[in-house]
Amino acid sequence: MTLAADPNSEQYCPRLGHVVTLAYCVREGIDRPCRLVFRCWEGRLPIREHLLTLYKESEIEMIDAPASKLSSILDIIARAQGTSEEPDAGSGT
Numbered sequence: 001m002t003l004a005a006d007p008n009s010e011q012y013c014p015r016l017g018h019v020v021t022l023a024y025c026v027r028e029g030i031d032r033p034c035r036l037v038f039r040c041w042e043g044r045l046p047i048r049e050h051l052l053t054l055y056k057e058s059e060i061e062m063i064d065a066p067a068s069k070l071s072s073i074l075d076i077i078a079r080a081q082g083t084s085e086e087p088d089a090g091s092g093t
């Protein structure tokens with residue numbers, strides 16, 4: 001049996017520069033937790049189990065997944081390349 005995580009547990013937030021509660025971290029994005037929630041809380045309390053009380057497994061898998069970061073970077077690069085490779089519509093002479 002795992003003890004429930006206390007939503008009033010506190011942690012220094014490296015992003016905000018002050019102490020925040022677990023309740024804040026798990027709802028930082030209103031409908032999603034902070035992307036660093038595992039890094040900040042793992043080892044201190046059963047963060048995955050706590051998140052499963054609030055989110056679906058598939059939603060939790062999206063948090064800070066290395067593949068999603070890589071995908072984001074690749075998307076940004078692709079968009080930038082697409083922008084620079086667009087035909088120059090104003091130079092048609």
Ligand code: SF4
Binds near residue numbers: 015020034037038040
């Ligand atoms: S999980 Fe996010 S909001 Fe919470 S302490 Fe870490 S960086 Fe700050």
